[in-house]
Amino acid sequence: GEEPLTERPGSILPPADFEDAAKTVQKMINRTPTDQEVVSYLLYPKVFEDFAAHQKAYFDTSGLPTYAFFNGLEPEEEIAVEIAPGKTLIIKFLAVGKPQTDGCRTVFFELNGQPREVVIVDKSLKPQDSARRKADSSDPKQIGAVMPGVIVSLAVKVGSKVKAGDQLLMLEAMKMQTSVISEQDGVVKEVLAEPGIQVESGDLLIVLE
Structure with a gap:
């Protein structure tokens, strides 16, 4: 009972806002997007959002067979x-x-x-111990462990004011030490780490506000 379209379907779609789409995509991928990425988002927003989340979690996996x-x-x-x-x-x-x-x-x-x-x-296993919280890679205020290791020292505490580039803590693995730094200005809201604790890659260590 529906009347067929008598005009080009694309002509009745709302105009695409490329500038607004570019800003949205930039937040997803944390860099200036290419024209192809902006168009991909406009055509398939949910698919592109899932793709961006996958790359944040696992980086570029396109080279895998x-x-x-x-x-x-x-x-x-x-x-x-x-x-x-x-x-x-x-x-x-x-x-x-x-x-x-x-x-x-x-x-x-x-x-x-x-x-x-x-x-x-292993998602097929039921943990017997309480698992550590994982950092949300899409939230720059959540600071996670960059590698498995032992926390050597903490440079901040709850309430500390930090600037982008400030050292937050020190990790050690295989006798090599790595600094974990803040990528933005903020105030330390939560500290989930302490010296001597073993952590895995991605474990949530510090939350900023």
């Missing part, structure tokens, strides 16, 4: 991932460790022939 991205690797399987022209990573999956009480497992692999390991959350 499709089967490896969707299914993972089998033990002793090896893949090559080109991250830039002339730069290729050789990744070999070795094994997965036993379940830990916090619901995590250690994954063992080789990167260009060198042994590596990373701790991941």
